[in-house]
Amino acid sequence: MSKSDKSAMPRPLSVDLAHYTKAFKYIASVGDYFEVAQKWTEETFYGHVVEKLVTNLGDGTDGKLLRVLGIGSGSGELELGFLNKLLTKFPKIQNCVVEPSESLLKKYEANIKPEHETGITFDWQNRTFDEFLENQPENSQKVHFISACNFLYYVKDLNEALQTLYDMLAPGGILLAIITADYTGYGKLWRTFPSLGCETAPQDGSQDNASPSHRIDAGYVRDALRQLQIPYHEDGFAGNYKITECFSDEESEEGNLALDFLTHTIRFRDAPSDLFQQVLACIKESCVQRGDERYFQSKNVCFLITKPTESATQ
Secondary structure (H helix, E strand, O other): OOHHHOOOOOOEHHHOHHHHHHHHHHHHHOEOHHHHHHHHHHHHHHHHHHHHHHHHHOOHHHOOOEEEEEEOOOOOHHHHHHHHHHHOOOOOEEEEEEOOOHHHHHHHHHOOOHHHHHHEEEEEEOOOHHHHHHOOOOOOOOEEEEEEEOOHHHOOOHHHHHHHHHHHEEEEEEEEEEEEOOOOHHHHHHHHOOOOOOOOOOOOOOOOOOOOHHHOOHHHHHHHHHHHOOOOEEEEEEEEEEOHHHHOOOOOHHHHHHHHHHHOEOOHHHOOHHHHHHHHHHHHHOEEEEOOEEEEEEEEEEEEEEOOOHHHHO
């Protein structure tokens, strides 16, 4: 089918977990997200999270068990870095991992090192967050640290999701949510074309009446936290992705996977021609040229939310 014959919007990436996982793995392989996130973990996580948890809860030298929850944990690259830092002060950790992709969960398990097995008990939950909540007892224990990296993009009700996560924290506990900034890269693209990757997107590719769930960025999180009156602290880091193949005249699997993940749309090359060209131009605006290669630049915001200790609320 030629681009001029295309009139219907392809399906959103969220409806095909296998294709989502394949596109995610590809974009991760051509980007430095995990590298810069790990650098942030090395330089910043200890002070923002570990030291604050020690202040709020005391360290684990008395045998205290630190309860950790990972939502949308992926293959564990980020969370294992967090756990390494937490182990320095909390030698006993119970870590519940919630991840709907079986292949990513298996990769997470394969990435575990002996030091993790010594101090950490893992509870593997191969399910969505909603499915996880449905199977939780009413009086389940509160957790001390929640990692929600790249999870909030997919919630149906942002305010409800944030409130739920906050309510799961024990007093003195910390929630870390990482999400794209609203003014660069992904955020700029999704705000310009809000129906990209939306399950209720109009089939003609127009940007009206689109559900906001897929295009959540840091700006929406900021607004939601203010509405919920939940205090937060912000930090962040930038990422770059080599997506030269997206602009090639000749179609390639690599270029298609990159486009699919950037737009959260399956086979975005089959989108209506006008929309395809407009989106490609918008993506190009967020790129820098280095030699013959184009790199898509996007910033990420780290929201750090601490639940007050009981003494602080009295």
